[in-house]
Amino acid sequence: MSDPYPPNPPRPGGESPTWHGADEPEGPWGQGPAAYGSTPGTGGPPRRRRRRRLPLIAAALAVVLLLGTLALAATFMTVRSQQQASPLTSSGATDAQRWPVGAPPVQQANAAAPDWTATAKAAAPSVVSIQVASGSAQGQGSGVILDAKGNVVTNAHVVAAGGEGRPQILVTLDDKRAYQARIVGTDVSTDLAVIALQSPPNDLRPITMGDGDQLQVGSPVMAVGNPLGLAGTVTTGIVSALNRPVRTQAEGATSPAEAVVTNAIQTSAAINPGNSGGALVNASGQLVGINSSIAQTSQDGGNIGIGFAIPVAEVRSVSDQLLRTGSVQHPLLGVTGSERSQYVREGGAQRAAAVVGTVASGSPADRAGVRPGDGVVAVDGDVVDSWLALVAQVREKNVGQAITLTVVRDGERRDLRTTLVAQGATTG
Numbered sequence: 001m002s003d004p005y006p007p008n009p010p011r012p013g014g015e016s017p018t019w020h021g022a023d024e025p026e027g028p029w030g031q032g033p034a035a036y037g038s039t040p041g042t043g044g045p046p047r048r049r050r051r052r053r054l055p056l057i058a059a060a061l062a063v064v065l066l067l068g069t070l071a072l073a074a075t076f077m078t079v080r081s082q083q084q085a086s087p088l089t090s091s092g093a094t095d096a097q098r099w100p101v102g103a104p105p106v107q108q109a110n111a112a113a114p115d116w117t118a119t120a121k122a123a124a125p126s127v128v129s130i131q132v133a134s135g136s137a138q139g140q141g142s143g144v145i146l147d148a149k150g151n152v153v154t155n156a157h158v159v160a161a162g163g164e165g166r167p168q169i170l171v172t173l174d175d176k177r178a179y180q181a182r183i184v185g186t187d188v189s190t191d192l193a194v195i196a197l198q199s200p201p202n203d204l205r206p207i208t209m210g211d212g213d214q215l216q217v218g219s220p221v222m223a224v225g226n227p228l229g230l231a232g233t234v235t236t237g238i239v240s241a242l243n244r245p246v247r248t249q250a251e252g253a254t255s256p257a258e259a260v261v262t263n264a265i266q267t268s269a270a271i272n273p274g275n276s277g278g279a280l281v282n283a284s285g286q287l288v289g290i291n292s293s294i295a296q297t298s299q300d301g302g303n304i305g306i307g308f309a310i311p312v313a314e315v316r317s318v319s320d321q322l323l324r325t326g327s328v329q330h331p332l333l334g335v336t337g338s339e340r341s342q343y344v345r346e347g348g349a350q351r352a353a354a355v356v357g358t359v360a361s362g363s364p365a366d367r368a369g370v371r372p373g374d375g376v377v378a379v380d381g382d383v384v385d386s387w388l389a390l391v392a393q394v395r396e397k398n399v400g401q402a403i404t405l406t407v408v409r410d411g412e413r414r415d416l417r418t419t420l421v422a423q424g425a426t427t428g
Contacts, residue, residue, distance in 0.1 A: 105208050105285045114220050114283035120234045122285030125174045126207035127278055129226040130158055130181075130195075134167040142225035142278030143171065143195065144207050144287060146319060150179075150200030153319045154277030155292050156186045156193040171197055173204075174232060185322030189330065190314060190395075191248065191260040191292055194322040207279060210286030212312045215239055215265065223269040223291055223307070225278025237269030237305075243382055245392040246308050248293050263392035264308040265289045271307040280309040288312050317398055329399045331420035334363020335370060337387045344375030344408045353377045353408060354390035368405060368418035377413070378406035394420070 105122040108114050128143045130152075139161020143154035152171060159167065169181040179197045186193040197204075219239045227233050244266040247259055267280060271291045280289035289309030297304060321328045335356050342355040353375030359365050370376075376384050379393040380403055397403055399422040404415050 106283065108283050111220075111283065116222060116234070116236055116283075119222055119281065119283055119285045120224070123207070123222065123224050123279060123281045124232055124234065125205040126287075127174065127224040127232075128152060129172040129231040130154055130277065131170045131172070132159055132161045132167045137161065140226060140229060140274055141276040142274065142291070144277070144279045144290065145204050146194070147206050148200075148202070148204050150181075150197030150204060151184065151319075151323060152181065152195050152197065153290060153315060154193050154195060155290065156188050156191045158277045159183055159186060159193045159195060169195055171195070172231065173201075177201065185326040185328075187318055187322065187328040189260060190310065190318050190328065191262070192290070192310065192315065192318045192322075194319050207281075207287045208285065209316060210282050210284070210288045210312055212265075212288055215242060215282070215288055217242060220283050221267055221269055221288065222281050222283075222285075223267070223271045223275060223278060224281065225271065225275035225291060227270075227272035227274040229274060233275075235270040237267050239265060240268050240306070241266040243389070243392070244308065245386070245388040246293065247388065260292075261388070261392055261395055262292065262308065262310050262314075263396040264292075265311055267307050267309060268305050269307060270303045270305070272303050275307075287315070290315050311396070314396060329422045331394060331397050331399050331401070332363065332423045333394045333418075333420060334360035334365045337390070339387045341386065342375070344377075345411050346377075346408050346413065347411060351375070351377060351408065352385040354384050354387045356407075364418040364420050365405075368416040370405065370407065370416060371409065374407040374409050376405055376407050380404055381406075 106115070106118045108118075126145045128145060130141045130143050132139050132141075139158065141154060141158030141161070143152040143158070145151075146153055159169065161167075167183075169183070170178055171181045172178045179200060181195045181197050184194040184196050217239055221237060221239055223235045223237070225233060242265060244264045245261065246264045246266075247261045265280065265288065267289075269280070271278075271294055275291045276293075278291045279287050280291055282288050289311055291307060291309045293308045294303060295306035295308075318328050336358045337354055337356055342353060343350040344353045344355065345351075354377075356365075356370055356372055356374045356376065358372055359370050376390050378384055379390065379397075382393060384390045384393060394403075397420055399420055402417065402419045404417050406413055406415050
């Protein structure tokens with residue numbers, strides 16, 4: 001059965017990215033030890049990231065994980081797509097029940113001209129600064145308070161900044177009170193982690209969850225975090241793009257399974273090293289994403305107006321699983337393909353698509369009737385124009401979730417329905 005996540009495919013034009021300790025399989029979601037997700041359902045501590053420069057893409061940009069200024073190194077990545085969220089399984093509260101979309105903390109009189117002062121007052125108390133240290137290694141980032149129990153969501157690469165071993169974590173609230181924290185769970189493949197304050201106060205201000213489906217390109221947003229050690233910093237901008245496939249790679253990763261592929265929110269709100277794990281909120285102060293990476297034109301560059309955030313639905317799903325079980329399941333579709341730009345003919349036109357190479361027997365794709373040569377052009381109505389876009393779309397779903405694949409076959413569109421299974425599950 002094929003693995004759900006792409007191995008190490010060549011870049012468009014034939015150039016291959018540098019993966020340390022991994023061979024180069026033929027195409028995404030392939031078989032073999034180098035394929036993504038070769039150890040399903042793991043939620044262990046992330047590996048330490050090493051400074052490393054990868055070749056830049058055509059736009060001469062790199063995506064950088066936003067480690068703080070005290071970290072040993074920041075990581076430069078090519079812009080590509082990453083893995084998605086996971087399921088809610090077994091008993092217990094659903095993510096909607098645990099963290100319901102609450103009433104907007106800020107009622108904006110004019111949506112076109114938000115009162116950002118009111119937004120900042122509502123959101124800032126829910127965002128914390130995080131310092132991580134272990135031996136001589138140290139780093140800093142941001143986090144968002146999830147609940148009154150003192151659970152905080154942040155990026156996995158923030159808690160990994162302390163290096164190997166058990167790091168010391170100090171969390172500073174907006175009012176400058178500081179508390180020790182421990183790691184509840186990490187998920188390297190989504191670059192998310194949950195930490196818990198030790199002896200938390202009883203007046204914490206959990207973030208209000210927003211509805212990511214309400215975001216549109218052009219929607220106003222605010223980033224709140226700890227850039228360059230400047231705690232409580234807010235910046236504003238707009239949603240520049242949605243469903244942007246962005247790939248980053250964990251420092252020290254030994255296989256593509258640890259690459260992070262996010263169906264990201266792209267924003268013009270200025271974010272910089274140290275903003276990692278901080279909040280991206282809408283004008284009402286509701287969480288819509290966790291800031292995680294930026295694009296840069298050089299290794300020493302700063303913000304250039306292109307930042308990326310992990311969507312709130314993924315944050316809620318992964319956080320819930322880490323709190324319940326300490327690990328995360330990831331969805332499997334069961335197809336392979338190529339990252340090279342490919343097109344299918346639809347009517348009298350050519351259309352960019354994710355062209356299927358092989359279909360694993362008994363997989364969700366097989367049960368849906370997907371065939372080799374099909375060009376996937378949408379998932380649940382969201383456009384797919386590359387293999388990486390398909391990877392990002394599927395990774396954003398939950399295990400057990402029903403999806404609709406729109407494929408082009410023999411020049412015509414058809415919708416195929418299937419239900420995703422967990423990576424490593426028996427499908428045939």
